[in-house]
Amino acid sequence: MSDTTDEPSVFADIEEGDTDVTQGRTITEADVTNFAGVSGDFNHLHTDEERMADSPFGERIAHGMLVVSAATGLLWQNRSEEEREAVVAFYGMDDLRFRQPVYIGDTIRVELEVLETREKGEDSPGNGTVQYLAEIKNQRDQTVVSCKMTSLLK
Template sequence: MRTVTRYFEDIAVGERRETTGRTITESDIVLHAGQTGDWFPHHVDAEWCAAQPFGQRIAHGTLILSVAVGMTAGDINPASMSYGYDRIRFVGPVHIGDTIRVAAEITGTREHPKRPSAGLVDEQVTVTNQHGAVVLVLTHVYLVDRRPA
């Protein structure tokens, strides 16, 4: 990790970055189930899943969201912090052994309604599997300080 200070004025719509791949393992799913208490059979019961239309265990959507956001967190920006996530959609399943990649693109900047010293930045996050199929989309909203006067 490196520290890169970028202020609101330094960020442009259209900036894009992509990650390398990360393979989702059975351990990822079991750890996430334990951390969240979500032991729903879709995620942890291989025999039950074999009899369902999807045929095999699927990773928790919240697991893929967490991993994807972590994959994009390569730089530390002391002038920026996560403000939240909008329009989260779990578009397709991720199975044990699937490899995900993340593309992130700045899609908008706007004034903060109550903090003139900061602005809001929207980053469209798209997660794909090894076949190029989209499995998750969301908007990551950042609170970013304006450049000091």
């Protein structure tokens, strides 16, 4: 086993107010179909084109948790190798709100702002937690999902 005490801390380099924006990702028909299969959520909102044509949405919408899941993937892809290695755990999510529907064909991105950093004690597997305000936006710059995400980092 190697001694990790000399490794640089990504956590130490993060400051409240730091911001970041991911690349975009288009939500596809395959995404919605696959997510329904994996999650077991076959709600008509996501799967019944005929029924949704006469709904207030006018068409099927993506699962909210699909959008959140895709956003976590965008965040992961946006990180450097060093930042990826520093992630100990996804610590939690607070104040999750689905603000606008996401339609098949919409392109989402994530805008992050560091809200708070907290050092952890010696018994923790990480150096501290970072809480981010995450806003998932569509191609029209509308916030479709917002939440606070917390990660435990080395």
